[in-house]
Amino acid sequence: AQSVTQPDIHITVSEGASLELRCNYSYGATPYLFWYVQSPGQGLQLLLKYFSGDTLVQGIKGFEAEFKRSQSSFNLRKPSVHWSDAAEYFCAVGGAFGNEKLTFGTGTRLTIIP
Amino acid sequence: GAVVSQHPSWVICKSGTSVKIECRSLDFQATTMFWYRQFPKQSLMLMATSNEGSKATYEQGVEKDKFLINHASLTLSTLTVTSAHPEDSSFYICSAIGQGADEQYFGPGTRLTVT
Numbered sequence: 001a002q003s004v005t006q007p008d009i010h011i012t013v014s015e016g017a018s019l020e021l022r023c024n025y026s027y028g029a030t031p032y033l034f035w036y037v038q039s040p041g042q043g044l045q046l047l048l049k050y051f052s053g054d055t056l057v058q059g060i061k062g063f064e065a066e067f068k069r070s071q072s073s074f075n076l077r078k079p080s081v082h083w084s085d086a087a088e089y090f091c092a093v094g095g096a097f098g099n100e101k102l103t104f105g106t107g108t109r110l111t112i113i114p
Numbered sequence: 115g116a117v118v119s120q121h122p123s124w125v126i127c128k129s130g131t132s133v134k135i136e137c138r139s140l141d142f143q144a145t146t147m148f149w150y151r152q153f154p155k156q157s158l159m160l161m162a163t164s165n166e167g168s169k170a171t172y173e174q175g176v177e178k179d180k181f182l183i184n185h186a187s188l189t190l191s192t193l194t195v196t197s198a199h200p201e202d203s204s205f206y207i208c209s210a211i212g213q214g215a216d217e218q219y220f221g222p223g224t225r226l227t228v229t
Contacts, residue, residue, distance in 0.1 A: 101163055106157045
């Protein structure tokens with residue numbers, strides 16, 4: 001069965017500081033990996049996705065993520081956070097076909113302090 | 115980019131009544147739609163997968179007679195919560211994907227409050 005673990009429930013970062021959100025996955029085949037962001041009361045916005053190829057993936061809003069097969073990880077990073085980055089972040093894993101269901105992690109809530 | 119809408123965005127209903135939530139793909143044909151449920155400060159849990167013209171496939175533990183899903187066209191899927199109870203109060207999110215596509219597009223969600 002596929003699963004996603006986001007070990008950090010809540011992270012607080014100073015504005016301008018760097019950020020890394022952790023994600024570990026379990027999947028029996030080649031995974032499709034995603035990071036989504038959710039602002040309060042809002043739906044999900046895709047930040048980036050990894051299917052194959054270059055293991056360092058660039059996304060929107062200055063985010064990037066690195067796929068490490070040996071560690072079953074797909075950590076999200078940003079060099080300098082902005083106050084508007086405060087939100088809930090979800091890592092998700094899906095199958096080789098886009099119409100397969102996604103399994104989400106429990107999310108990491110990001111708080112930005114001035 | 116692909117847009118998915120949900121209606122209503124927020125609904126309050128009385129216990130025992132039924133409520134219907136619509137999910138529409140506005141600029142593409144969605145061969146598959148997914149319905150998720152999200153409890154406060156928790157992750158999204160998949161409820162069911164629906165393919166156009168077919169019966170929905172429900173995840174284990176989801177009551178199919180309580181959460182009726184219809185995907186009658188390539189742009190519309192509906193979730194009807196029947197005989198709603200306060201424990202059904204939640205944030206319901208749909209997503210849609212087109213034929214051959216590799217990315218689900220999410221709607222903005224519907225907050226259901228059952229009193």
